[in-house]
Amino acid sequence: MNDLLPIILSIAAALVVLGGLVPVLLKARKSAAKYPGTRDANDLATPTIAGGGTLVEDAPAAAPERAAPAGVDVLEPATADVEDDAAGLETIAVETPAPVEGRLTRLRARLLKSNTIFGKGLLALLASDKIDENVWDEIEETLLLADLGTEPTLQLVDALRERVKVLGTRSPEDVKAMLREELIKLVDPTMDRTLHVERHAGRPAVVLVVGVNGVGKTTTVGKLARVLVAEDKDVLLGAADTFRAAAAEQLATWGQRVGVPTVKSDIDGADPASVAYEAVKAGIEQEVDVVMVDTAGRLQNKTGLMDELGKVKRVIEKLAEVDEVLLVLDATTGQNGLNQARVFAEVVNITGIVLTKLDGTAKGGIVVAIQKALDVPVKLIGLGEGPDDLAPFDAEGFVDALLN
CATH class of the missing domain: 1.20.120.140 (SRP54, nucleotide-binding domain)
Incomplete structure (x- = not known):
């Protein structure tokens, strides 16, 4: 029994030591759970120890070599030829507009x-x-x-x-x-229906196209570009309608069809006056004959939008004179078109009327009514949806068509 006493005392001392270690280990594991950033044996990073035994930084362990799976050919990287961004895109063929006469x-x-x-x-x-x-x-x-x-x-x-x-x-x-x-x-055949689209003073003629929403301004600008190209004019378009989705792209497509460039902004809602200014500036630099500026549709009773239209005209005039301000009206709106025309005439000096959709109404008398009300001539009429269905207005020809 006396021989067993030293052994029993040794076991008891060991249990005391172990009893103190268990709480310490548990506390360490809880700390690791509380601070998940603490590294453990599963971490791939190996501590680097400085000469004095101080932990300096964690350096990532060397990555194991990767081997290709069996049956897979490993190819050396080859130099690839990058194609031009425009490659594969659909190109629009340049068309020849119909003659204007007739x-x-x-x-x-x-x-x-x-x-x-x-x-x-x-x-x-x-x-x-x-x-x-x-x-x-x-x-x-x-x-x-x-x-x-x-x-x-x-x-x-x-x-x-x-x-x-x-x-x-x-x-x-x-x-x-x-x-x-x-x-x-x-x-009234005595009214001057001439489109002023000739270069003067070493600068291009500038045509500003205005009107309310939905009358077909952008389409009219595109069709008028065809009229001018058919008369051998060098034309540039300005997409100052920066609010309607895809208006600039629509105008550019019209231009591409007859080989006419378009100045537009890639930013939605850009300042229309800035776009108009850049278009006229480009027209002067490129020595074109005519710059046509398409503007956003606006209701005639919206004062802020009408003021903005006046700003567009004033900004253009810092570079060149505005030779034509064409108001596009929908013939099917009848007398309501007169109210629109009067308000636009107060904001910008209208020089001519473009009457669209005249083929879709039994109210051809609107030609006379608008001219009488504004003392402004109808210069162009739209008689269909075709690209060349825009014709210079002729008083005798129009009356003969009515009475034919």
């Missing part, structure tokens, strides 16, 4: 709806066996429905009354000739 004649059939009122309606009434007050009332109503406007309607009816009284006869040929003469007077 467009209105070719498009005469598109005026059939207007022809229904002016040609058939008025001619039938005027050729009646008896023209009394009821007939004159019908003629007046017909002209008003054709959007001729109150003052031009009364002027035409008074002239027709006098001529019918003097003429005495109402054969279809005589009536048609009489009506043609009076309508031509109303449309």
Whole structure:
């Protein structure tokens, strides 16, 4: 028993030591869990010890060599030829626009709806066996429905009354000739419908295109570019409509079709005046004949947007004179187009009207009404969706188309 006593005491001492170590180990494991950044045996980094035994930094252990799996060929990297960014992209073929002369004649059939009122309606009434007050009332109503406007309607009816009284006869040929003469007077062939698109003072002519939303300004600019290219003009387009999605791309596509460059911004919502300025600057540097600037559509009752349009014009004029301000109007809006035109005329000096969608309305009289209200000539008319369905306006040709 006495021999076992030293052994029992040794075991007891060892248990005391172990009892103290267990809490320490547990505490260390808890610390490792609390601070997960603490390294353990599974960490791939091996501590580097300085000469004095102080831990300096953790250096990553050497990465094991990688071997290719069996059955896989390891190829040395080869130099690849990088293709041009434009390679493979669809290119737009340059088209030859239709000749400008004779467009209105070719498009005469598109005026059939207007022809229904002016040609058939008025001619039938005027050729009646008896023209009394009821007939004159019908003629007046017909002209008003054709959007001729109150003052031009009364002027035409008074002239027709006098001529019918003097003429005495109402054969279809005589009536048609009489009506043609009076309508031509109303449309006024004496108005200057020339597009001012000639270089002057060593600078290009500048054309600013304005209008409300949805009237087809960008399309009109594209079609007008075709008209000018057909007349051998060197043209540059400015995409100052920076608010409508894809407006700049749409305009650039129109330009590409006839080989005309477009100045545009890659930033959505960029300052339209800045884009217009850069377009005119580029036109001067490249010595083009005409710079056409497309602007964003704006409601005529939005003061801020209208002021912005005035700013665009003023900024352009720091570089060059604005030779044409073309207001694009939708013929199908009728008399509402007059309200739009008046407001735009107050902000920018309108020099000409472009009347679109004239083939889609029976209200061809809007041509006369707008000219009378603004004393501004209709210079171009749109008679279809084709790329060359934009024609210079001619008073006699237009009336002949109505009465054909």
